[in-house]
Amino acid sequence: MLKSPLPTRDDIDPVAPTPGAAAATPGARFAARPDIPLYYQIKEDVFLHLRSGQWPPGFELPPEHALCAHYGVSRGTLRRAIGDLVSEGFVERRRGRGTFVCQPKLESGVEGSYRRFRMIGPPLDPGARVLACERVAALPDIAGVLGLAPDAPIWQLERVRHTRGEPVAIQTSYLPAALCPDLDHQALQHRHLVDVLRDVYGVRLGRAVEYIDPGVADRHIVRHLGVTPTTPVFRIERSTYTIDNRLAEYRRASLRGDLYRYRIELR
Amino acid sequence: MLKSPLPTRDDIDPVAPTPGAAAATPGARFAARPDIPLYYQIKEDVFLHLRSGQWPPGFELPPEHALCAHYGVSRGTLRRAIGDLVSEGFVERRRGRGTFVCQPKLESGVEGSYRRFRMIGPPLDPGARVLACERVAALPDIAGVLGLAPDAPIWQLERVRHTRGEPVAIQTSYLPAALCPDLDHQALQHRHLVDVLRDVYGVRLGRAVEYIDPGVADRHIVRHLGVTPTTPVFRIERSTYTIDNRLAEYRRASLRGDLYRYRIELR
DNA sequence: GAGTGGTCTAGACCACGTT
């Protein structure tokens, strides 16, 4: 797509002008393909320079006005292209300094680069077998987790989730009773908790934070999930918040590790 | 921040004009605070309408020109505000149709909404104890995984990683020998594999895909990590690709589950 | 002071979906 080499820093550096290099793009025009957004073509072109190693990590990109001239586009279009590369984590803008190629984050430490994850496995059946659904006074520990006063009324829920009729997970949930004064056993057998909260109580859930540990099936899990005592499980701890950021549910769950796994794409 | 209610669909609907509602924002001006980008203030204001439930999931936002008029900004600024909400997953634009509030994805099934994850735990020491570093002919299975012909030369690496001098993970790696003809035992004891690949062989790593399962320490792990036979571990399977998308390393690892956990933020 | 990126405007034309 690119008909001419991109400008180097030297091409536009007034301190050390290199006429030869500058002459490498004399009156160069960017050969844009129709029906493809310009910003996208530019982004791809710049990205190729990163992949090819011509613009290595730490490299300072030519300033925006130089790239505008090179590609023959307005600054808005150029900034959209570079902005997409920024949000994908490939380049970094520093106000007053310039735009730089990021260091690859992969494997640089324990802190994983983010990307996206998903749980891999067969879909859970809707509803659950409700082992317990009790309104109790919060013990100090759980009150602390939920951010409530000790003895505040809470709902304590224990459910077994199924996949194709087979039990695969046990979930213990704690919810402030103020959020949903009269939870119904029956409703939860066929509906997601999130749906009951929304439709019955007008509670909308927003973000959640989940911690995942490896574990081994204990007696409780063995009994309810019908697995052997050495089956590996995921121990999942989740805090779910309402859209106005109140803690709506604290949940601990065990999920069969022989049926489910996590998949994470790293950059 | 908002001095007047945002326009409703009715306010700008030519089919069903509601003069009363329209009069609710007569000559309304958006009270912008200085030193905060306009697009950011607008984004926050619109976001509040989502959180408050005034614009519920599925709701069609007023058209851009109406929002421009309401906030008294140009279309570029308005689009930047809405665009940020789009990339955060709160609203969705449909060309020719309009802009709509997204349905909350949380808990709607087994497929997790993505957000970001990180490994939680103390940082790994650089380098590793290299148990094995052998150049061998690929067995059919591993050749298949690496996308090589059977008997193609590969490097087979076994390393123990440490944290504060204590062994916490075992990693078995397979790499096409073509990528790095003469891997050095010594170099790997003090440097990250990724650094050796880059600095010695000019191989740059890009994306990676990781699968995570729960497991229990086996004899091999017990011996090298010094844990008891029932310690839960993460079984991590990772394929790492070069920036030009060739498979550079296939790795299986076991990581002490009593020291590390995953943290995932869901939307 | 010179150069960089950050923000913002007021237009324009287009592609798409609905009516």
Add this chain to the structure above:
DNA sequence: ACGTGGTCTAGACCACTCA
């Protein structure tokens, strides 16, 4: 035909960084 969002322009002024 009309209204929607998608793209793009050619300016402008500002804040920040560095020499």
